[in-house]
Amino acid sequence: MDGVPALGLKERQLKTRILIALMAAVALMGAGCKSKPPFVEKPAASAETTLPSTNSGAQSSGVATVNAGSGTSSTGALGPDGPLGSQRVIYFDFDSSDIRNEYVDVIAAHGKFLAANATVRVRLEGHTDERGSREYNIGLGERRAQTVRRALALQGVQESQITTVSYGEERPAAAGSDENAYSKNRRVEIVYIN
Amino acid sequence: MRRTFWALLLPGLALLSASARADLKIDITRGVTDPVPVAVVPFARAVPADGGLDIAAVVQRDLESSGRFRGIDRTAMPSRPTRSGEVDATAWRAQRADYVVVGRVAADAGGSVQLQFELVNVLTGQVLLNETVNSPQAAVRNGAHRVADKVFEKITGIRGAFATRIAYISVDGSPPNQRYQLLVADADGENWRPAMQSTQPIMSPAWSADGEWLAYVSFENRVAAVFVQRVRTGERRQVSARVGVNGAPAFSPDGRKLALTLSGSTGNLDIYVLDLGTQNLVRVTDDPSIDTEPAWSADGQTLYFTSDRGGAPQIYAAAPQAGARARRITFGASYVARPRVSPDGKMLAVVTQDGSGFHVGVVDLASGQITSLSRGTLDESPSFAPNGAVLIYAGRDRGQGVLATVSTDGTISTRLKSDQGEVREPVWGPFGQ
Helix, strand or coil: CCCCCCCCCCCCHHHHEEEEEEEEHHHHHCCCCCCHHHHHHHHCCEEECCCCCCCHHHCCCCCCCCCCCCCCCCCCCCCCCCCCCCCCCEECCCCCCCCHHHHHHHHHCCCCCCCCCCCEEEEEEEEEECCHHHHHHHHHHHHHHHHHHHHHHHHCHHHHEEEEEEEECCCCCCCCCCHHHHHCCCEEEEEEEC | CCCCCCCCCCCHHHHHHHHHHCEEEEEEECCCCCCCEECCCCEEEECCCCCCCCCHHHHHHHHHHHCEEEECCHCCCCCCCHHHHHHHHHHHHCCCCCCCEEEEEEEEECCEEEEEEEEEEEEEEEEEEEEEEEEEEEHHHHHHHHHHHHHHHHHHCCCCCCCCCCEEEEECCCCCCCCCEEEEEEECCCCCCCEEEEEECCEEEEEECCEHHHEEECCCCCCEEEEEEECCCCEEEECCCCCCCCCEEEECCCECCCCEECCCCCCEEEEEEECCCCCHHHEECCCCEEEEEECCCCEEEEEEEECCCCCCEEEEEEEECCCCEEEECCCCCEEEEEECCCCCCCCEEEEEECCCCCEEEEEEECCCCCEEECCCCCCCEEEEECCCCEEEEEEEEEEEECCCCCCCCCCEEEEEEECCCEEEEECCCCCCC
């Protein structure tokens, strides 16, 4: 393909490395190991740490969160025992990015906290259920995240405190192809990051 | 070259790990009513150059997997000829064979094998093919697929696509401890190998037209980013990690550009074209709706894409240029998304929704007619075989993501059985060179 920089490795070097790799692979096979794919993701450098959470439902995507309220105290505003700790997931109706009445106060509480703590940042992760095409669902998840972003901004949260990511249907909170699962998957997770 | 990340990786390991398990098995779920009976007689071996591979078995399985052929069981074969001159037409007709394939494997000192084969019409006695396929010893299975391609084309008039590859995504484990893999396999599911794996989602794989590169979206850094990766070596490059959505990559036919979807910080998804050489970025659509899933026409002059600017998702077309005017392509279905263009440019494969769920189907571009082809309720991600005769797509069966195919005329369906956990987003690669 034109336009993509060529591989910066000489043919002979490559062959040597392939030979070494083959030898290594034979050794691995002898040990009954399954070899690695050409590219394995390195752990992302991240400021996130995991907090033990009493709220397993809200943490179903496996996203790591951090107590950004008061150091390591479990009684900080965002700690598992704090007022915001148990309400970090906003659920949505089918094919909708409108915030339901029941979540208005939840988002307002996060917004007030963030507005008062300008160094604290959040990532809003938008999700959909599995119906429909995958990239279109990325769009729907992004719409949901943006709705929450705007609601937070109305509380005085700075743009720089918020990032959004849409996972579409790629990271369901609940397995299954029924409305019970779908209703848990149409969501925005509010993830506090340092 | 800022924001560009290269990882050079070694190809040998993955290649060796591949063929230990056969992980996708093709089952015919609906075939033609009178498949052509064909006998593929075991080839004369060349030990050890053929690697112990049963060439005839691969050829027979390929032909049967198309749903258009029925193999003659070996126990019913009246003899084991390896040349057309040894084929007793009367005896084969008695076994209800219409065609007999015979052949032999030869090896040369240079490490290549020659698959010499003949196709005999036993109804007429005519030798229809007498050819030799050359292949490196390490790729003798591919050689067998090329034999099947030639037999298939001679009898059906359709170019065979057995010697091609598919890429797809597999997911195993349960949330939050899931492993996502981008896999590349032969079109029959054999010889699979991982190209990339991650604990975070990988999605939207797309081949370059020359089969050298795969583009895909990876969330490995907790944000969406588009990568291009050379299939043979594993060498890869992050080409877009802009703020917001980076999705739906599609190589232009000449491989120089990538159409993709970006949202920026405002969350408004639009279609862009990125020049992979110059990094020049052109915004094609500018609409407050969701515009995504671009697909190039074969001549590179049109981008088809999904947009919900009219309310629900429908297919639109625009020239791949800044400020291009979009025209709507699909009418008459409530939900039409994720277009892929057929090799002859006459059809789009799409996802459509009706009262019974989501199906894959085709849009005839001349008439606008939308035909639903699959019968599942959550079918998605259709991709044309390079011969245009078949779509591969993803569906769900008992809660599990599975791969399936359907002929573009709707008459033949197959299911690819997998033990790789959830499999999804199959994309059929191009013909080999």
